[in-house]
Amino acid sequence: MSIKSQIPNSITLLNLFSGCIAVVYAAEAQYELAFFFVALGIFFDFFDGFFARLFHVQSELGLQLDSLADMVTSGVTPGLVMYQFLRSLPMEGVLAPYLPYVGFVITLGACFRLANFNIDTRQTDSFIGLPTPGNALFILSIPLVVLEQDFGWIASFLTQPWVLILISLLSAYVMNAEIPLFSLKIKNFSMQKHALPLGFMVGSAILLVLLGYLGVIIVILAYILSSLFTQLKVKN
Incomplete structure (x- = not known):
């Protein structure tokens, strides 16, 4: 293997390493640091495919590595953050101790999406369903908006357990729904x-x-x- 062919895979592993650190901080409920390392992992994820295309070294190994790294950074971390955040809120009832585990539905949805993405030939220039990195940033922002305390009624809304449970379920659905979304990955230097x-x-x-x-x-x-x-404009 040439050194050039391993550059994209090395960047992917940096994504995975960032995700591992994010998981540690998520487990400690240090949401801002978890967000930072997830964002860093997504930064690496943005460029691994770019350099693979630039150097013409795309491979099946790189595809699988990318999904495995994303599973940690954008799958395990947001699920754990939602679990921790739900667990920190006051809840009553016999199901209260178990409701925080609903947060891991996000992880399950991310896993299904990433596995399906690898075999879905339609998702080359666009996405179908919300990509896991975008979903991860969305989920990790929720406790940080609450902690900022700059948006009173929004923060109050986002601390309702039923709202967070609904968001978790919708999150897993939107990642796997048949919703066409444009890709944010730059594949060449064409401005148009x-x-x-x-x-x-x-x-x-x-x-x-x-x-x-x-x-x-x-x-x-x-x-x-x-x-x-x-998509509606295109159809009309």
């Missing part, structure tokens, strides 16, 4: 072809600066809605 994702990323950056972690939640929701709107 990538105008939509580039414009979306610029707008997202502005929202993140203005709204912080709440901006992450809005960006992910906007990503889903804008993709649906684009």
Whole structure:
């Protein structure tokens, strides 16, 4: 194997390493650090495929490594964060001790999506269902919005156990739903072809600066809605 062929795989392993660190911080309920290392892992995930295409070294091994790394960074971590956050909230009733485990439905949904992605030939230039990295950032932003305490009624809404359970279930569904979403991965340097994702990323950056972690939640929701709107325009 050439050194060039191992560069994308090495970047993928950095994604996995970041995910492992994120899991540790999630287990300790240090949500901000968990978010940082998930975001770092997603950064590496963005570029492993880019360099594989740039160097023309795409491989089946790289595809499998990518999904295994994403499973930790964008599958196990958000499920654990939701479990920890639910467990920290006051709940009553005989089922209260068991309800936090619903958070791991997110992990199950991510696992199913990643396995299905590897065998779905339709998802080459676009996605069907919300990609696991976007879902992970959405989930990890929830406790951070609450801790920021800058958005009173939103924070109050996001500390309702039934809301979090519903979000967990919807999260697993949206990752695997037949919803066409445009890809944010840049495969070449064509500005015309990538105008939509580039414009979306610029707008997202502005929202993140203005709204912080709440901006992450809005960006992910906007990503889903804008993709649906684009698809409706194409059909009409």
